[in-house]
Amino acid sequence: MNFPHRHLLGIEQLGREEIVTVLDLARKFREVLDRPIPVVPALRGKTVVNLFFEPSTRTATSFNLAAGRLSCHCVNFALAASSAKKGESLLDTCRNIEAMRVDGIVVRHPLAGAPHFLARHLKAFVVNAGDGCHEHPTQALLDAFTLRERFGDLPGLKVLIVGDVAHSRVARSSILCLTRLGAQVSVCGPPTLIPAGIEALGCDVFYRLDRILYEVNVVNMLRLQAERMVAGMLPSAREYRQLYGLTRERLAGLDPATVILHPGPVNWGVEMDYDVAELPQALIMNQVKNGVAVRMAVLYLLAGGQEEAA
Amino acid sequence: MRRGRPAAKPRRLLSAKGIALLVNRLAAAIRRRNPDIRNLALVGIKRRGVPLAQRLARRLGPGVPVGAVDITLYRDDLRLVAETPIVRGSELGFDINGRTVVLVDDVVFTGRTVRAALAELLDYGRPCAIQLAVLIDRGHRELPIAPDFTGRVVRTWRSDIVDIFLTETDGRDEVTLQRR
Amino acid sequence: MSRILFAAGRVVDPNARTARRLDVLVEDGRIAAVGPRLGPVPGAERLDCRNCFVAPGFLDLHCHLREPGREEAETIASGARAALMSGFTQVCAMPNTDPPIDSEALVRFVSRRAEEAGFARVLPVGCCTKGRQGKELAEIGAMRSAGAVAFSDDGTWIEDAGLMRRVLEYAKTFDAVVMTHCELAALATGTANEGMVATRLGLRGSPWPAEAAAAARDVMLAELTGSRLHVCHVSCAATVDVIRWARARGVQVTAETCPHYLVLTDSALETFDSNLRVNPPLRTEADRRALLAAVADGTIDCLATDHAPHPAEAKAVEFDSAPPGIIGFETAFSLFYESLVLKKQVTLPGLVARLCAAPARVLNLPVPEIAEGAEANLVVIDPEAKWFFDRSRVLSLSRNSPFLGRTMHGRVRAVMLGTRLVSPLGA
Numbered sequence: 001m002n003f004p005h006r007h008l009l010g011i012e013q014l015g016r017e018e019i020v021t022v023l024d025l026a027r028k029f030r031e032v033l034d035r036p037i038p039v040v041p042a043l044r045g046k047t048v049v050n051l052f053f054e055p056s057t058r059t060a061t062s063f064n065l066a067a068g069r070l071s072c073h074c075v076n077f078a079l080a081a082s083s084a085k086k087g088e089s090l091l092d093t094c095r096n097i098e099a100m101r102v103d104g105i106v107v108r109h110p111l112a113g114a115p116h117f118l119a120r121h122l123k124a125f126v127v128n129a130g131d132g133c134h135e136h137p138t139q140a141l142l143d144a145f146t147l148r149e150r151f152g153d154l155p156g157l158k159v160l161i162v163g164d165v166a167h168s169r170v171a172r173s174s175i176l177c178l179t180r181l182g183a184q185v186s187v188c189g190p191p192t193l194i195p196a197g198i199e200a201l202g203c204d205v206f207y208r209l210d211r212i213l214y215e216v217n218v219v220n221m222l223r224l225q226a227e228r229m230v231a232g233m234l235p236s237a238r239e240y241r242q243l244y245g246l247t248r249e250r251l252a253g254l255d256p257a258t259v260i261l262h263p264g265p266v267n268w269g270v271e272m273d274y275d276v277a278e279l280p281q282a283l284i285m286n287q288v289k290n291g292v293a294v295r296m297a298v299l300y301l302l303a304g305g306q307e308e309a310a
Numbered sequence: 311m312r313r314g315r316p317a318a319k320p321r322r323l324l325s326a327k328g329i330a331l332l333v334n335r336l337a338a339a340i341r342r343r344n345p346d347i348r349n350l351a352l353v354g355i356k357r358r359g360v361p362l363a364q365r366l367a368r369r370l371g372p373g374v375p376v377g378a379v380d381i382t383l384y385r386d387d388l389r390l391v392a393e394t395p396i397v398r399g400s401e402l403g404f405d406i407n408g409r410t411v412v413l414v415d416d417v418v419f420t421g422r423t424v425r426a427a428l429a430e431l432l433d434y435g436r437p438c439a440i441q442l443a444v445l446i447d448r449g450h451r452e453l454p455i456a457p458d459f460t461g462r463v464v465r466t467w468r469s470d471i472v473d474i475f476l477t478e479t480d481g482r483d484e485v486t487l488q489r490r
Numbered sequence: 491m492s493r494i495l496f497a498a499g500r501v502v503d504p505n506a507r508t509a510r511r512l513d514v515l516v517e518d519g520r521i522a523a524v525g526p527r528l529g530p531v532p533g534a535e536r537l538d539c540r541n542c543f544v545a546p547g548f549l550d551l552h553c554h555l556r557e558p559g560r561e562e563a564e565t566i567a568s569g570a571r572a573a574l575m576s577g578f579t580q581v582c583a584m585p586n587t588d589p590p591i592d593s594e595a596l597v598r599f600v601s602r603r604a605e606e607a608g609f610a611r612v613l614p615v616g617c618c619t620k621g622r623q624g625k626e627l628a629e630i631g632a633m634r635s636a637g638a639v640a641f642s643d644d645g646t647w648i649e650d651a652g653l654m655r656r657v658l659e660y661a662k663t664f665d666a667v668v669m670t671h672c673e674l675a676a677l678a679t680g681t682a683n684e685g686m687v688a689t690r691l692g693l694r695g696s697p698w699p700a701e702a703a704a705a706a707r708d709v710m711l712a713e714l715t716g717s718r719l720h721v722c723h724v725s726c727a728a729t730v731d732v733i734r735w736a737r738a739r740g741v742q743v744t745a746e747t748c749p750h751y752l753v754l755t756d757s758a759l760e761t762f763d764s765n766l767r768v769n770p771p772l773r774t775e776a777d778r779r780a781l782l783a784a785v786a787d788g789t790i791d792c793l794a795t796d797h798a799p800h801p802a803e804a805k806a807v808e809f810d811s812a813p814p815g816i817i818g819f820e821t822a823f824s825l826f827y828e829s830l831v832l833k834k835q836v837t838l839p840g841l842v843a844r845l846c847a848a849p850a851r852v853l854n855l856p857v858p859e860i861a862e863g864a865e866a867n868l869v870v871i872d873p874e875a876k877w878f879f880d881r882s883r884v885l886s887l888s889r890n891s892p893f894l895g896r897t898m899h900g901r902v903r904a905v906m907l908g909t910r911l912v913s914p915l916g917a
Contacts, residue, residue, distance in 0.1 A: 003394070012690075028399040032383070037433040040383035070383075091806055111808040112692040113762025132810070134692025169692055196695070197686035300383075304394040 003301045007119045007126040010135035011176040019180060023145050025297040026290070032069065033293055043072035046303050048104040049097050050076045052129070053090075056108055058264060058288070059129050059138075063106050066295035072303065075102075090114060091121055098122050104303055107131075125302045133167050139263055140173035142294040144181060146286050147218060150259055155182030160212055161203075162188045162244055163222030163271060166195040170263045171222060175201045186212055189222075189244060192233040209244050214253060220261040221246060221271040237270050246272040251279075259283055318489045320473065323464060326483035329445070329476075332461035333362070336443055337369035339459045343441070344410055347374055351409045351437075355427045356380040356398050359415035361478035362445060366414060377402035384426035400430065407435040412459075416474040418444045421455030446485060448472050492909060493517050495531050499539025499870060501860055504546060504847035507839040514544055516866045519909035524862055542903060543871040545842040546858035547579025549849040551746055552644070552669070552722055552794035553818070555581075555612065557603065558596075559588025564799040564887045566600060567607035569819075572885035573797075574610040575914045576819040577845075577869040577902035579858070581610050581797075585617045586645040592617040592628040597636040608910065613639040613853070618657045618668060624648050627656060634664040639853045642669035644722060647704050649675065654708065658717040667718040667744075667852055672704035672729065673770065681810050683771045687756040693809065698777070701770055702728035709736035709743050720852050721745040723796050725770035727780030734789050744852045746792040747781050749825035750816055754778075754892070764805045764812035765892040768798075771814075786835040791848040793841075795822045799888030817886045820914075821879060821893045823871070827900035831873075838873060866906045875901035885914070 002021045005013060014022075032040055048067050050060050060076060067074035079093065088096075094105065104125040107115050112134035119126045130136040144154070151157055159178050165171045165187045178185050179202040186204040187194060194205055206212045213219065224240055234240055241247065246260065251273070260272075260282040268274045276282050324332070344350050347370055354363030360378045367374045380398040388395070413427055424442060431440065443459040448466045464487065466472060471488040475481075494516045500509040501524065513528035514521060529536065555569040566583070573581045583600055585591035591600060597614045604612035616633035618641045620626045630641055641661055647670065648654040654670075661668050677700035682688040684695025705721055709732060712719035721733060724747045736743045756772045766772060784790040798815025805812050826845070830836045836844070850857045858867040881894050904913045 025397055028380075028397045031399055031401075035433060036435055039433065041429065042383040042385075042388060089803070089807060109808070111810040113809040116762045117764075117808055132692050133694075172690070172692060195689040196684055196697075197689045200686045201690060300397070301394055304388055 006302070007115070008137055008298055008302060009115050009119060009126065009128050011137050011140050011173045011180070012135065014137075014180070016180045019141070019144070019177060022141055022294070022297050022301065023148060025300065026141075026145050026294045029069075029296040029300070030290070030293040032296070033289075039069055039071060041071045042300060043067070043070040043303050046103045047073040047075065047101070048106060048299065048303070049102050050074060050129075051094070051097070051105050051107045052076070052078050053107070053109045053114075054130065056130075059108065062288070062291045063127075063129065063295050065292050066299055069292065069296055070299060072299060090117070094118055094122055098124055104299070127298060127302065130169055133169050133172070135173045136169040137173050137177075138291070138295055138298060139170050140177040141298070142287055142291045143174055143220065143261055143263075144177050145290045145294050146261065146283050147183075147259065149286070149290070150283065151217070153182075154178065157183040157218065158186070158216040159183050159218040159220065160186045160188060160216040161220045161222065162209060164193045164224055165189050165198060165222070166193045167225070168222050172201065174220065175203050179203070186216070188212055190234060190240075210250075213250060214255070216258065218259045218261065219246070220263075223263065223265065224267055224270050237267075241270050245270060246276055248273050248275055251275060256281055261287060264288070320471075320486035320488040322484060323472075323487050324462070324485035329483045329485065332445060333365050334369065336445070336459050336461055337366050340366065340412060340441075340443060341370060343458070347371055349408075349410055349438075351375045351377065351404060351406060351411050353377045353379055353402065353411055353413055353427075353431065355413060355415040355423060358474055358476055358479055359413075361476050362416055363414040364478075366443070375404045377404065379427050379430050381423055381426035381430060384430045386422060386426065402434055405435060406431065406437045409437050410439045410441065411437040412441045412443050414443045416444070416476070417446045417448055417472060418442070418455065418457055419448050419450060421451045421453040424455045425453055445474065446472060491518055491533070493531060493534035494906070494911060495529050495534040495536045496539050496544050496868070496870065497529055497536055499542045499544035502543055502545040502839045502842045503860075504839065504843040504857060507837065507843055509543060509839050514860060514868070516906060519866050521860060521862055521864050521866055524860060537870065537904065539870055541872065541874060543838055543842075543873065544860065545869050545871060546846045546860055547867045547869050547905060547907060548577045548823070548845040550578045550581040550795050550797070550819070550822075551720070551792055551849045551852060552748075553581050553583060553797035554586065554799065554815070555583045556587060556799060558599070562887070563801050563804075566603040566612060567609070568885075568887045569797070569799070570604055570607050570609035570612055572819045574905055574907065575885055575902075575912055577823050577871070577905055578610055578795075578819060579867050579869070579905065579907045580613055582613045582615050582639060582853070584642060584644045585615050586622060586643075590617050590622040591615070591638075592620055592622065592633075594629065594632040594636040597633045597638045601637050610907070615640045615642050615644075615669065617641065618643045618648060618661075619653065622646065624650060624653065627653070627660060630660055630666065631664055634666055638666070639855070640667045640669050640720070642671065642722070644669060644671045647671055647673045647675065651707060651711065655711050655715060658711055658715040658719065662715060662717040665854060667720050667854075669720045669722050670705070670708045671722050672701045672708065674700045674704050677703075681767060681771070682759055683756045683773045685756060685774055687759055691759060691762070693759070696771060698726040698728050698773065701726055702732055705729045705732045709733065709741050712736070712743060713739060713741045716742075718742045719744075723748050723751070723770060723794070724781065724784075724790055725751050726773050726777045730780050730784040730789055737789070744792060744848070745790045746794040747785065747790050748794055748796045749818065749822050749829070750892075751781055752778065752785070752829040753825050758892070759809075762809045763892060764807060764809050765816065765890050767809055767812045767814050768816050769814035782829065782833070782835050785830060785844065791844065792852060793822075793826055793844045794849070795819055797886070799886050800890045801888055802890075805890045815890060817884070817888055817891050820885055821891065821898065823902055824877075824898035824900045825893070827873065828898070832899060838871070866908055868906050869902050870904040871900070872903045873900050875899070875903070877901050
């Protein structure tokens with residue numbers, strides 16, 4: 001199978017063929033999820049640990065379910081972010097877990113590069129469930145899957161990512177993933193939240209939402225974090241909504257075929273007005289369902305196959 | 311690759327006519343055993359079990375549904391293969407609860423593929439009976455699996471290669487045996 | 491009487507920037523004679539330097555020896571030894587220790603520890619401000635008379651402009667140079683250089699004005715006060731422009747850069763290797779080229795190591811959590827040689843000048859020379875040597891270097907300081 005990687009650390013390392021391999025496989029696993037008994041024994045006897053240094057119910061649960069559907073045992077470790085000063089270092093935590101004979105580690109960490117660090121030091125395979133502002137590959141893959149389901153092929157599809165791109169690992173992974181699949185990606189947000197040199201990843205940059213919103217097929221709204229106001233990057237949530245939110249007024253002018261995505265959880269009344277939730281063009285719940293299938297595909301590709309000689 | 315004697319050329323065991331004959335006999339046997347074909351369903355084991363199941367269904371009469379199972383996710387040897395195997399996906403477009411399901415495959419050998427198919431089938435529901443139909447039984451069972459309907463029994467060495475070619479998958483109908 | 495004859499090496503004059511094939515005879519730690527074909531000399535140990543250069547020992551303007559306070563990373567003795575074996579006969583130890591070197595007693599402590607060790611000479615640098623807190627003037631006069639050669643709050647920048655002005659004025663009284671670590675803390679909030687690479691890797695970036703704007707303020711204050719200023723670890727093109735501008739206006743400013751800024755750029759951060767975490771951060775290729783050109787044309791007149799050891803467990807963490815720093819003594823000469831001499835930016839005598847003459851002038855110390863009557867203070871350099879920077883043979887107590895496992899070109903084969911002659915292991 002066309003997936004010669006030991007870990008999934010980011011979209012950065014994946015070529016178009018490899019991304020398509022994952023998405024095609026995810027479709028097969030979607031079928032499994034619709035069965036009366038949605039479980040297959042493919043990864044029976046394997047164990048995966050969810051090592052989450054940042055709180056997350058949905059991603060952790062999604063990986064949990066994905067593992068379970070493959071008969072893979074999944075254990076949850078929710079920890080405070082490691083700091084070299086207090087408590088156990090990241091490396092020690094993982095060495096301890098690995099000593100308990102674990103096949104894979106799904107890690108979410110507030111600092112970029114933490115999964116790469118682990119991959120260098122551990123025998124288990126590593127799946128990046130979000131490292132700081134760097135990447136969140138499974139989210140990008142499930143977004144691509146959701147779009148492929150709706151649109152078929154992606155080349156030429158116009159996608160707009162709106163919001164705090166500077167601090168968004170979802171944005172970075174998505175830009176890479178969608179451009180590799182041939183889509184045309186733009187980002188939009190206030191200049192204080194658009195990082196230097198983002199065009200180098202292959203996207204266009206807009207600072208006024210109304211200039212680009214009505215030209216695209218897909219709009220992916222990012223979550224605005226309250227800390228940004230405190231850090232002085234934005235004057236207020238109200239101003240953000242006026243300039244960059246999917247308000248009722250903007251929705252009224254939007255083509256009903258335009259798809260709306262959001263990685264969740266949604267700040268209703270900030271990124272989007274609540275009316276969006278009812279619209280058939282909002283595929284947010286599809287994203288969640290597809291997330292399990294995509295994560296099953298990732299776990300199957302990394303955990304299946306020959307055990308490494310001890 | 312064994313050194314010494316070069317591998318012998320494959321020898322034809324069955325021609326297209328031979329296969330057609332066996333398929334007819336299998337269909338007849340299935341009908342004899344299951345007079346009420348309304349409750350019957352055929353499930354082919356991917357890949358070549360599927361076209362065989364379709365041929366049998368046509369001979370059994372209209373209204374016999376055909377499904378397909380891909381046993382990759384149920385294999386008992388996933389740990390031993392070097393490369394992660396391709397998952398082809400299963401399609402079962404009907405409810406198997408309470409039905410008599412005939413599993414169809416081209417060859418039965420060690421029996422492990424059939425065991426995996428049984429496990430997968432039972433995850434879809436609870437059929438009232440499962441029967442097994444195969445075109446070729448080449449022996450060397452490693453599990454207590456026995457077909458209910460057999461086209462032909464062929465004696466082989468374990469190292470022999472038995473190849474089935476079907477028009478739907480390979481462009482021609484033929485069965486060959488290659489001694490190694 | 492101990493006699494050593496360095497035979498037939500090309501002896502470098504760092505002032506004239508020339509090299510002539512000469513013999514050098516050292517007796518009891520002093521240069522007894524320099525001339526063509528002095529030998530054979532009875533009772534003298536003969537070192538064949540035919541394929542080598544013989545140069546005055548290097549002076550490192552900027553290193554961290556961690557003692558007192560963090561002896562698990564390095565001690566004055568281990569650092570001075572590593573330095574000597576790498577060709578540095580004199581090193582300036584920065585005062586950001588624990589406690590920081592801000593008093594006469596601590597300056598003397600550093601000198602005494604170095605003397606006890608008996609390897610490279612350690613020239614203490616004192617803090618500009620008490621406790622390195624950036625609030626009050628430190629006892630610069632007392633430290634100077636105790637032997638401090640320069641003053642710096644290295645590790646942080648003195649944010650208070652009024653205080654920096656007073657530091658410069660006060661230091662002038664004692665004819666001491668102030669070494670500034672240019673970093674605007676409010677801008678330099680990241681761990682990598684702000685740019686395309688940091689954006690792609692999701693690392694917080696510190697933009698180049700964090701250094702250049704701070705340097706601009708300091709050179710202007712130096713112009714105002716007429717003091718001598720030295721800019722530490724220049725990492726970007728804009729700072730070079732600032733220095734050039736200031737020199738043109740007659741400011742007495744000198745500057746240094748370090749091997750990693752001449753050899754690496756931020757594109758190396760792909761692997762998130764914490765050994766690449768350094769402050770100021772690695773910058774872009776354009777910056778690197780500007781630094782090489784600045785060294786070649788003399789705008790950056792000195793080369794230093796910024797040797798910054800950290801114990802293994804401190805660096806075995808995520809990139810953002812790791813303390814910044816790279817050990818530098820052992821790889822410095824080779825990296826400078828490769829990036830400057832082999833790339834034809836400067837000649838070998840020119841490199842030697844930047845490693846020993848220019849630094850000495852910054853400190854107003856006599857430039858060591860290879861001349862009759864002078865103390866023995868010299869290095870033997872083998873430009874053709876190829877060696878492997880092996881983890882197991884690191885001399886420092888710490889191993890935080892991104893150059894481990896790399897093949898290096900050019901090597902210091904022997905060093906003589908006074909009566910002590912050393913060779914790096916496996917030379």
